Amino acid sequence: MAMRRQKSTREARSEASHHGFQFSKAFGQHILSNPLVIQSIVQKSGIRSTDTILEIGPGTGNLTVKLLDSGKKVIACEIDPRMVAELTKRVQGSPKASHLQIIHQDFLKVDLPFFDLVVANVPYQISSPLVFKLLAHRPMFRCAVLMFQREFALRLVAKPGDPLYCRLSVNTQLLAKVDHLMKISRNSFTPPPKVDSSIVRIEPKNPPPPVNFMEWDGLVRLCFSRKTTKTLGANFQSKTSVNTKIARG
Numbered sequence: 001m002a003m004r005r006q007k008s009t010r011e012a013r014s015e016a017s018h019h020g021f022q023f024s025k026a027f028g029q030h031i032l033s034n035p036l037v038i039q040s041i042v043q044k045s046g047i048r049s050t051d052t053i054l055e056i057g058p059g060t061g062n063l064t065v066k067l068l069d070s071g072k073k074v075i076a077c078e079i080d081p082r083m084v085a086e087l088t089k090r091v092q093g094s095p096k097a098s099h100l101q102i103i104h105q106d107f108l109k110v111d112l113p114f115f116d117l118v119v120a121n122v123p124y125q126i127s128s129p130l131v132f133k134l135l136a137h138r139p140m141f142r143c144a145v146l147m148f149q150r151e152f153a154l155r156l157v158a159k160p161g162d163p164l165y166c167r168l169s170v171n172t173q174l175l176a177k178v179d180h181l182m183k184i185s186r187n188s189f190t191p192p193p194k195v196d197s198s199i200v201r202i203e204p205k206n207p208p209p210p211v212n213f214m215e216w217d218g219l220v221r222l223c224f225s226r227k228t229t230k231t232l233g234a235n236f237q238s239k240t241s242v243n244t245k246i247a248r249g
Contacts, residue, residue, distance in 0.1 A: 034188035045145040054115040061087040068096045077103045118144035144202040153198035177203040
């Protein structure tokens with residue numbers, strides 16, 4: 001069984017590397033090339049046959065084609081024109097082509113259409129703004145199964161008392177239920193990144209909490225703004241009022 005797994009991974013990497021171009025560091029391109037990991041992601045996503053799935057950064061389409069096998073439609077948002085061409089060519093002439101919509105734009109700048117869930121190998125450098133853009137999206141989606149750099153993922157799920165507990169943890173968990181699903185070796189990618197990854201499931205709270213998020217975030221920023229030698233109590237006992245600090249950001 002182990003020998004079969006190794007062969008499948010090697011074959012997928014070979015397929016991902018024959019396209020004849022350099023992957024972009026600027027876009028954080030590390031193509032998921034382990035077929036067993038891809039299958040696990042699809043299985044853990046709980047995709048329904050009627051679902052419209054949003055994928056961010058589809059790359060050469062290793063995950064995309066599996067999503068197309070499971071859902072009704074895939075909306076793939078890709079900034080790199082080379083990847084758009086590769087993905088288009090990959091499904092061209094197949095029944096999958098009519099179920100794939102490619103948006104050739106920067107995900108952080110595009111107005112998103114309706115979708116039921118998100119499944120993606122996230123470009124690491126946009127991880128935080130991506131999470132909060134998704135959580136601000138309306139109408140709400142059912143869930144997101146996303147792969148992040150491992151430390152970022154652990155911050156998302158960290159609880160009070162955890163050394164990684166931070167503003168990101170608080171704000172994400174205010175708006176969503178977040179679960180760590182699995183750790184992914186850096187060797188599952190082409191080219192391999194310098195660190196391992198993790199897959200998390202993010203399920204928006206519906207209805208959302210009745211708070212003004214901008215004001216809340218200002219308060220949380222205040223709570224985490226002092227050095228660890230300062231206590232939270234000291235923050236609130238400062239001569240400058242809490243409201244003034246929040247207003248200043």
